Amino acid sequence: MDRRRPIPVILYFVLCNFCVCDVYNGITLFSNGTGQSHTYLISNDHNFINIWDHSSGIVGTPYLLTDRTIVVQLRSGTHHFGNSHGPIGGRFNRMDWDGNLLWDFSYHDYTYHPHHDFDPLPNGNILVLCWEKKTAQQAQDLGRIDVINEMWPLKIVEIEPIGQDSAEVIWEWHIWDHLIQDVDSLLPNYGQISAHPELVNINLGQFTNPVEGDWLHSNAIDYDPVIDQIVFSSRHLDEIFIIDHSTTTADAASHSGGNSGMGGDILYRWGNPQNYGRGNGSNKMLNDQHGVNWITENLPGSGNLLIFNNNPLDSTGQDNSLGNSSVVEIITPLNNNGTYDLPIDSAYGPNDYHWIFGGDTSFFSHFQSGAFRMPNGNTFITVSQEKRLFEVDTSDQIIWEYYFEIESGLEGNTARAQKYSPNHFIFPLGDMNYDYTLDIYDLTIISEIISTEGDFSVNGDMNLDNMIDDMDLTLLIEIIMDQ
Secondary structure, three states: OOOOOOOOHHHHHHHHOOOOOOOOOOEEEEEEOOOOOEEEEEOOOOOEEEEEEOOOOEEEEEEEOOOOOEEEEEEOOOOOOOOOOOOEOEEEEEEOOOOOEEEEEEOOOOOEEEEEEEEEOOOOOEEEEEEEOEEHHHHHHOOOOOOOOEEEOEEEEEEEEEOOOEEEEEEEEEHHHOEEEOOOOOOOOEOOHHHOOOOEEOOOOOOOOOOOOEOOOEEEEEEEOOOOEEEEEEOOOOEEEEEEOOOOHHHHOOOOOOOOOOOOOOOEEEOOHHHHOOOOHHHOOOOOOEEEEEOOOOOOOOOOEEEEEOOEOOOOOOOOOOEOOEEEEEOOOEOOOOOEOOOOOOOOOOOOOOEEEEOOOOOOOOOOOEEEEOOOOOEEEEEHHHOEEEEEOOOOOEEEEEEHHHHHOOOOOOOOOEEEOOOOOOOOOOOOOOOOOOOHHHHHHHHHHHHHOOOOOHHHOOOOOOOOOHHHHHHHHHHHHHO
């Protein structure tokens, strides 16, 4: 049997109802490939529900929306950012279930370029991580000591899709507005590092390549709609950072405004407190981490952060086969006003992980990877370098796993996969066979329910009166006739 032959999505939903096991009954979305890449939606038994083809390599995580469309970032054909390490994107696509291109938008020029990751928002917009190009002179003017050629700090933009091939940037944040240094008192951003954890020391970290500009190597972004905040990860600084999204763009460039009253300053940072002068190497909790995201509302651990701590053991970066990765969960010290508790002269908590899985020989990836919590409390983990997806239960037992290259012959890596619930899709009223079309087949199913007094179906209740009768049949006929 060719497992890459898609099965009808409604059949998978039916099969899920008969599966009694500890594995979460979900559908898994992941992408792979560096040239002509693909995105796959698979069932728990590794059968392919749907496959999308892409004209170039996928960058970062693909996302499945409730209307059965997907949003992906692709590698752009050109860029002006040297021999860039890590995935460089810049082209965004939205595709329907059948692979038709609904939105195709490129966002990059000589001064900025998206890379690594993006995040769809509830309002239909997307948040994008970007490099922003600064000259050596600009970096020196803000106190950077060791810069040879360029410096590429982080900017984050919110993009609103327009039509089929356009978009508008409606919000942006630049880390360049929130830097501090303690080497030159004549420069405007001079200050005591330990007194300003809300700012980032411009002299932290080394560039991936000394003659190029990849400074922070930001690699993951996530948004929490409950608190209207953004979290992102910096591999080079071994830290994750949280900023306020409720600001205007003007506020985001300042130190006041927004729900937090702190403008675009860093609200919270964690993983390496020596970066802001409030710790040393023994306090370091992260090493080359990726994949930071909040546990979403109403799930076990809601509001906590999950982080994939890659933890390569070769500090020179020459041997990427040595390491022991882990997934860690932390509880942030969030308070009622949307800021985070910080003890005087101390570092942001917590001082330990709330939960950790791995950290031994269980799995390792020196790049990408991530983890997501699921409704049953299990955690879904991607180990990019091993081309491996697995699910661990609340007893820390691996109860499902999938080596996609070995088992399905899929070459290439995947940044992060997610498992969605079988009822993730929102089907329109009247769509009784869940094919996103209203036609005679739906009429037949409703007629049979009425004639046989069959089980109630929410989708068949056209007038929302908690029963299915001839009135619902009439309303569906009217909608079909008006199409």
